Amino acid sequence: MRRSLSLNALLGASLAFFTALIGLPFWWVVSGSIKLPQEIISRLPTMFPQSFTPQHYQKLFQASDYPVYLINSLIVATSTTLVTLVLAIPAAYAFFRLTFPARGVLYRSILLAYAFPSIVVLIPLFGLFAKVGLVDRLPSLIIVNVAFALPFSIWMLRSFLAGVPKEIEEAAVIDGASTLKILRRIMIPLIAPGIAAVGIYAFVTAWTEYVFASVLILSDAKRTLPVGFSGIIGQYQIDWGLLLAGATVAIVPVVALFALIGRGFVSGLTEGAVK
Amino acid sequence: MAELVLTDLHKSFGATEVIRGVSLEASSGEFIVFVGPSGCGKSTLLRMIAGLEETTAGKISIDDRDVTKVDPAKRGIAMVFQTYALYPHMSVAENMGFGLEMSGMGKAERMAKVRQAAASLHLTDYLDRKPKQLSGGQRQRVAIGRAIVRDPKVFLFDEPLSNLDAELRVKMRLEIARLHKDLGATMVYVTHDQVEAMTLADKIVVLRDGLVEQIGRPLELYENPDNVFVAGFIGSPRMNFFPATVTGRQENHFVVDIPALRLSGVPVRARAMPEDRPETITIGIRPEHLSEAAGSGFSVRVVCQAMERLGSVSYLHASLTEETQITAELRDARDVQPGDAFELFIEPSRIFAFDAAGARL
Numbered sequence: 001m002r003r004s005l006s007l008n009a010l011l012g013a014s015l016a017f018f019t020a021l022i023g024l025p026f027w028w029v030v031s032g033s034i035k036l037p038q039e040i041i042s043r044l045p046t047m048f049p050q051s052f053t054p055q056h057y058q059k060l061f062q063a064s065d066y067p068v069y070l071i072n073s074l075i076v077a078t079s080t081t082l083v084t085l086v087l088a089i090p091a092a093y094a095f096f097r098l099t100f101p102a103r104g105v106l107y108r109s110i111l112l113a114y115a116f117p118s119i120v121v122l123i124p125l126f127g128l129f130a131k132v133g134l135v136d137r138l139p140s141l142i143i144v145n146v147a148f149a150l151p152f153s154i155w156m157l158r159s160f161l162a163g164v165p166k167e168i169e170e171a172a173v174i175d176g177a178s179t180l181k182i183l184r185r186i187m188i189p190l191i192a193p194g195i196a197a198v199g200i201y202a203f204v205t206a207w208t209e210y211v212f213a214s215v216l217i218l219s220d221a222k223r224t225l226p227v228g229f230s231g232i233i234g235q236y237q238i239d240w241g242l243l244l245a246g247a248t249v250a251i252v253p254v255v256a257l258f259a260l261i262g263r264g265f266v267s268g269l270t271e272g273a274v275k
Numbered sequence: 276m277a278e279l280v281l282t283d284l285h286k287s288f289g290a291t292e293v294i295r296g297v298s299l300e301a302s303s304g305e306f307i308v309f310v311g312p313s314g315c316g317k318s319t320l321l322r323m324i325a326g327l328e329e330t331t332a333g334k335i336s337i338d339d340r341d342v343t344k345v346d347p348a349k350r351g352i353a354m355v356f357q358t359y360a361l362y363p364h365m366s367v368a369e370n371m372g373f374g375l376e377m378s379g380m381g382k383a384e385r386m387a388k389v390r391q392a393a394a395s396l397h398l399t400d401y402l403d404r405k406p407k408q409l410s411g412g413q414r415q416r417v418a419i420g421r422a423i424v425r426d427p428k429v430f431l432f433d434e435p436l437s438n439l440d441a442e443l444r445v446k447m448r449l450e451i452a453r454l455h456k457d458l459g460a461t462m463v464y465v466t467h468d469q470v471e472a473m474t475l476a477d478k479i480v481v482l483r484d485g486l487v488e489q490i491g492r493p494l495e496l497y498e499n500p501d502n503v504f505v506a507g508f509i510g511s512p513r514m515n516f517f518p519a520t521v522t523g524r525q526e527n528h529f530v531v532d533i534p535a536l537r538l539s540g541v542p543v544r545a546r547a548m549p550e551d552r553p554e555t556i557t558i559g560i561r562p563e564h565l566s567e568a569a570g571s572g573f574s575v576r577v578v579c580q581a582m583e584r585l586g587s588v589s590y591l592h593a594s595l596t597e598e599t600q601i602t603a604e605l606r607d608a609r610d611v612q613p614g615d616a617f618e619l620f621i622e623p624s625r626i627f628a629f630d631a632a633g634a635r636l
């Protein structure tokens with residue numbers, strides 16, 4: 001398809017606009033984290049750092065509890081991702097393949113989970129966790145995050161499963177593969193893009209979750225990054241350099257995750273199967 | 276010995292019955308072809324034999340074993356789908372060996388079988404490729420190879436060649452014929468393509484609306500159709516049908532008037548004379564039994580409307596009156612133009628007769 005010059009210019013301009021919109025804050029945070037304090041707060045903001053200092057990072061890792069929070073967050077987010085996937089994949093396949101009573105109603109109603117603002121369930125959940133002794137323990141956060149990530153994950157994976165041509169599954173049935181074998185050997189590889197998307201979704205929601213983490217966790221050593229970090233940067237006076245360095249480090253796992261499994265987003269995996 | 280026996284098979288999807296009592300026997304090594312108009316239930320019947328669709332009523336046996344409720348993998352069948360249905364993330368070798376792997380065969384033995392099948396399908400050089408790196412014909416050969424390595428008693432094909440271009444289709448058709456000869460396996464093959472049906476089949480099953488219209492050898496169906504439907508379905512272009520009035524009968528033929536062709540006193544052969552003389556019947560003439568060469572019997576004057584020239588033969592679409600159309604296959608019709616009028620000759624011994632309900636007389 002040939003595009004006219006003006007359309008090309010328009011596309012280019014809008015692309016540049018959105019890149020700037022999304023990229024500039026990132027650049028501001030990352031470049032600011034290595035500036036000297038006086039440059040950060042200087043009246044004339046500098047787009048490119050005029051000074052360089054590792055002092056904020058040194059302070060972050062040596063003089064604060066940031067590393068503890070970082071590790072807690074990594075534990076919570078990674079576990080959330082894994083548990084979500086382990087539960088969502090079979091559940092989605094069951095919704096897709098098995099027939100059982102009320103399947104349609106159940107499938108449609110799982111998204112109702114998102115009808116409740118988290119603040120509504122916070123208090124009852126706290127009571128519940130207190131009863132079973134989960135308050136102030138990381139598993140409580142993992143449970144909550146998984147519970148919130150699951151419905152969407154199941155829903156999304158099911159539509160990815162539905163995109164796999166029926167004949168491929170039937171061929172596997174004739175080849176003698178059991179339901180579990182079909183799931184493991186045929187379906188999971190074919191819906192890898194969906195699994196990647198769901199994995200990233202679960203990770204990012206757990207990584208950034210604040211409300212539950214701030215209530216269910218009481219002791220400082222168990223805090224996750226969003227909550228713990230908000231304590232570091234100062235209650236009365238904001239240490240901008242520390243804040244920017246902490247924010248930069250907090251972005252790293254997410255970016256790494258995208259780089260690592262983001263290629264799974266590239267679909268077209270079923271190409272060559274049919275037609 | 277009967278390899279595949281279907282006994283009064285029925286299949287309903289909800290309230291609609293799409294297979295309404297099909298019985299069939301295929302002896303070992305036979306090549307059975309299902310034909311019929313779109314939606315008549317060919318695929319459904321094939322999928323029932325495969326075990327991909329549950330059978331509502333009736334019995335399927337393969338090799339003298341009742342498999343009506345047996346898992347697809349344990350029926351001794353293999354299926355080749357129209358869309359190939361290869362596993363896109365596996366190499367050709369893995370695709371072909373997957374069934375054997377599922378049955379627990381060791382890797383070395385598996386690879387030996389895969390290699391052997393690949394060699395017979397000219398796929399040896401492609402064993403490490405992924406399906407998307409193959410052409411359509413190669414993909415279909417992989418699908419066939421996947422079926423072969425399972426060593427099935429019955430091969431099932433659902434329009435396996437319809438995604439291929441014309442030239443490749445001819446090649447693959449010959450390849451399937453060769454395979455059938457080499458393997459000596461029983462095959463059931465669904466197709467829309469008359470040429471495939473006529474050339475491959477030992478036995479053609481003509482289906483309509485979930486019922487068998489006729490079963491027979493290809494030429495038997497062509498020369499001796501049981502009813503109007505089969506007569507019209509087998510043979511291309513389609514047989515011409517005209518109403519006729521019976522004016523007399525003799526030992527083995529009727530004498531009829533055919534108003535549409537402005538003919539009278541035409542003798543029409545019947546297979547078996549009915550007890551009482553029907554008033555009106557339908558007569559059928561195949562396009563290839565009309566000729567422009569002055570010969571025997573009867574002739575009609577027609578006006579050419581369109582001419583399809585295929586090289587070796589030409590199809591003439593002509594009209595006799597406003598509402599009467601006739602198609603003829605002509606061998607030598609170079610200078611006929613639309614609008615030209617000319618004479619077509621009919622050989623009466625080639626005319627088929629059908630009663631009012633469509634059954635052959």
Ligand SMILES: Nc1ncnc2c1ncn2[C@@H]1O[C@H](COP(=O)(O)OP(=O)(O)OP(=O)(O)O)[C@@H](O)[C@H]1O
Pocket residue numbers: 288293311312313314315316317318319320
């Ligand atoms: N899963 C299903 N649910 C309901 N109806 C179905 C289902 N599968 C097939 N049918 C119906 O059964 C009838 C036969 O379908 P089938 O696919 O066997 O036809 P076919 O002869 O193979 O047609 P074609 O030549 O177009 O492939 C059709 O009317 C179709 O609509």
Ligand SMILES: [Mg+2]
Pocket residue numbers: 317318319
């Ligand atoms: Mg079909």
